[in-house]
Amino acid sequence: MRLQTQLLLALLCAAPSTALAQNAVGEVFATDASIKGSVVFASGGTQVLSGSQVAAGASAAVLKLQRGGDVRICPGTNLSVATSPSGAELMLSLSTGSLETNYRVSSGSDTVLTPDFRMQMIGPGVFHLAIAADGVGNTCVRPLASNNASVIVTELMGNATYQVKPGEEVFFPKGKIAGAQNTTMQGCGCPAPEPIQRAEAPAPQPAPVAAQQSAPSDTHVQMDAPFVFQGDRQQPPDIAYSVASLKTRGTGDIAIQLQPKVLSPQAAEQAAKELKKTQEAREKELAKEQELAREEQKKQEKLAAKQQERERKAQLKKDKATARELARANKDREKKEREELRQQQAMARREEQQQVKQQAAAAEQAKLEQKKREEIEHQRGTSEQAKSSDGVFKKIGSFFGRLFH
Secondary structure, three states: OOEEEEEEHHHHHOOHHHHHOOOEEEEEEOOOOEEEOOEEEOOOOEEEEOOEEEEOOOOOEEEEEOOOOEEEEOOOOEEEEEEOOOOOOEEEEEOOEEEEEEEEEOOOEEEEEOOOEEEEEEOOEEEEEEEEEOOOOOEEEEEOOOOOOOEEEEEOOOOOEEEEOOOOOEEEHHHOOOOOEOOOOOOOOOOOOOOOOOOOOOOOOOOOOOOOOOOOOOEEEEEEOOOOOOOOOOOOOOOOEEEEEEEEEEEOOOOOOOOOOOOOHHHHHHHHHHHHHHHHHHHHHHHHHHHHHHHHHHHHHHHHHHHHHHHHHHHHHHHHHHHHHHHHHHHHHHHHHHHHHHHHHHHHHHHHHHHHHHHHHHHHHHHHHHHHHHHHHHHHHHHHHHHHHHHHHHHHHHHHHHHHO
């Protein structure tokens, strides 16, 4: 695998103690990535130090963090990496492009900076995220498979803040939180890797070993690096890079053949001092950013607590109003039920009275009918007695009539 790396000339000529003063971020594994900043060549990849920039080429580059986890730098993305003085906290910066984080933050917080937003990943939690930004400020945050933590997004040019919850993907159009949408944008994350194609090739012929004595624990590397030295300048130019082509040949010592013209010791020492000042300034800026992040987190927690208290009071007030309405409704219902019961009782009394009257009328009617029957019986008996008396008298008259004749 060939790694073409753009290096600052002064960094290659600086003393080893200067590189050791910087914190190592991790190792870059890529086929066509470029690096600006301090690096240490390793057998598997290129180890970058705090303050470096990694630019991915046509394929994604993977930054395996020394503390664990990795950051995938998507094709065409230029990413700046820096650590806190202790090396426990990380700051990632990009202008445009995409990246994917996949690591755990046990304590403290990491920061991702875009031209419009500051994204704070506060531990503890696993941050498996895809983050992207384009040239007009469109920014997205998309959770991936193992993400289980929230991200606090703050506008750099405003006071708006948004908390991206686990499992929530958010799109911020034109660098503003006000128009946040629960969707994503095209290119939010790295494209899927192309399938690996295997081909048979003859084994390469071993290159001649350098004359330097090797130790069995390092890697043989051959580097052809043209350097430019201008003796009329006391300090190197602001932008002076050299392209280094590294070819890994196997295990063993690092055999480096260099035939460059290098900087003078005074210029190299001056460059090392400038680099150290820049690194210290970046570390101070990072510490300040992290302090602001912690203050912002406390502020958000206070605001959230106040909001929860307001919601609790509003809910309590709503519950009381609901209880009053329910009590009023129960009272009205009981009143209505009592009124209906009173009406039913009155109706029952009226019906009972009506039945009593009807029974009394029926009894009176029965008495009248009985009296009429008695009168009729009496009249019938009287008539029969009268008829009987008339018959007797007639018989007596008839007897006396016959007697006197």
